[in-house]
Amino acid sequence: MTEPIPRYPIRTATAATLRDFVAPLLAAFGEEMSDTEYDDWRRTAEPDRFIAAFDGPASVGAAGAYTFRLTVPGGEVAAAGVTAVGVEPGHRRQGILRTLMRQQLDDVRARGEPVAVLWASEAAIYQRFGYGLATLNGSLEVERARTEWLRPAEPVGRLRLVDADEALATFPGVYERVRAVTPGALSRTEEWWRWATLHDAEYMRRGAGPKYRYLCEVDGSPEGYAIYRVKGDWDERGPKGELMVVEAMATSPAVERAVWSFLFGVDLVRTITLRRVAVPPPLALALADPRAIGLRVVDGLWLRLVDLQAALAARRYGGPGELVVEVTDEFCPWNAGRWRIAVFGEPGAAVATVERTDGPADIATDTADLAAAYLGAFRLSDLARAGRAEELVPGALRRADAMLAWDRAPHCGTMF
Numbered sequence: 001m002t003e004p005i006p007r008y009p010i011r012t013a014t015a016a017t018l019r020d021f022v023a024p025l026l027a028a029f030g031e032e033m034s035d036t037e038y039d040d041w042r043r044t045a046e047p048d049r050f051i052a053a054f055d056g057p058a059s060v061g062a063a064g065a066y067t068f069r070l071t072v073p074g075g076e077v078a079a080a081g082v083t084a085v086g087v088e089p090g091h092r093r094q095g096i097l098r099t100l101m102r103q104q105l106d107d108v109r110a111r112g113e114p115v116a117v118l119w120a121s122e123a124a125i126y127q128r129f130g131y132g133l134a135t136l137n138g139s140l141e142v143e144r145a146r147t148e149w150l151r152p153a154e155p156v157g158r159l160r161l162v163d164a165d166e167a168l169a170t171f172p173g174v175y176e177r178v179r180a181v182t183p184g185a186l187s188r189t190e191e192w193w194r195w196a197t198l199h200d201a202e203y204m205r206r207g208a209g210p211k212y213r214y215l216c217e218v219d220g221s222p223e224g225y226a227i228y229r230v231k232g233d234w235d236e237r238g239p240k241g242e243l244m245v246v247e248a249m250a251t252s253p254a255v256e257r258a259v260w261s262f263l264f265g266v267d268l269v270r271t272i273t274l275r276r277v278a279v280p281p282p283l284a285l286a287l288a289d290p291r292a293i294g295l296r297v298v299d300g301l302w303l304r305l306v307d308l309q310a311a312l313a314a315r316r317y318g319g320p321g322e323l324v325v326e327v328t329d330e331f332c333p334w335n336a337g338r339w340r341i342a343v344f345g346e347p348g349a350a351v352a353t354v355e356r357t358d359g360p361a362d363i364a365t366d367t368a369d370l371a372a373a374y375l376g377a378f379r380l381s382d383l384a385r386a387g388r389a390e391e392l393v394p395g396a397l398r399r400a401d402a403m404l405a406w407d408r409a410p411h412c413g414t415m416f
């Protein structure tokens, strides 16, 4: 018997064909990409991680990935950063996304990456493929007139304006120190810094001004930074500009306060906005009027445990203990079954051995639910309350929560 010919065969891009592979994505989002935009974008793209489904000569559905390191509690893992997913509207709901997801997750597994992560355009798409909600994402719309600190303190450090070259020389070092302790944070290559984080082409501005970059130094050492744009505006009461923070980073709470004090101090501004903050944001506790920050919370990073065993063994745990979990995994059946997670060592540095077992299970759950608990965004007891984890032995959820606990809320500040 010969294999049936797939209706829409899948091909992998090369540097020369990459642009054709992006076409379905643009049609799916109803956008276009100028030569300049494409030229900037391709500098971080990885053609050999780009696949597309073809209808004759035309690409009609695409999916790409970046090669990242993802910070997990107490460590990091190799992670595929799924991106540029789209199906041309004339070909939707014929199973093309499902076919792309199948091929992509098999490829991620073959590359030995224990997890895949993505930002979703719509939150209802990816759970069917085993992705779980692994970080919450906050956005802020701060009223500048209400930014008094609850407990005023002596400011530390000094912020100064730097050009793109100095930013490239100093910001990544600060970012790396924050990334190391922030589950959910992603590694950035030099190309990424240049072309994604710091680049400031006219088409990126969308009515706002250029990127301003400020470095915060404490005794001459780079300890924080802010990148922002201003969208100036005026009304009968005077200036009502919006200061749009692209990224604010600090290696300590004192520096974080210095960076935010600086941003709150910029003149001609009525609101300060930031689209990606950890939940809960420290600012909510630091200001005299927490409601002034206008916090809004939506889904953040979605995470897929591609190699459940390797992923669980790669993180550190809140405390010693033992747990047997019965896992269902329809899309990646190699993860399904009963796993014994044995954690030993000091709280915060405790490591786990993860092995298959025939012993009785303590908790039954799906791979997407375990993914939601993996970085610490949700406890397994939260998932149980949502009907997504079942306690089979009394006290098992409390035990699981203590083992998986971590002291820093997961957060991803890198959009891809």
Ligand SMILES: CC(C)(COP(=O)(O)OP(=O)(O)OC[C@H]1O[C@@H](n2cnc3c(N)ncnc32)[C@H](O)[C@@H]1OP(=O)(O)O)[C@@H](O)C(=O)NCCC(=O)NCCS
Pocket (backbone or CB within 6 Å): 028, 029, 061, 084, 085, 086, 087, 088, 091, 092, 093, 094, 095, 096, 097, 098, 099, 119, 120, 121, 122, 124, 125, 128
């Ligand atoms: C989302 C999108 C990629 C789906 O592609 P598609 O080829 O139509 O999807 P499939 O036919 O393979 O559908 C697979 C499953 O996902 C479901 N699904 C697809 N799109 C969905 C959506 N937007 N919301 C909820 N479910 C969706 C389908 O109903 C199907 O479910 P089933 O397996 O239970 O039958 C496509 O609609 C698209 O390009 N949308 C606009 C761009 C976009 O949002 N891209 C995602 C970027 S993160």
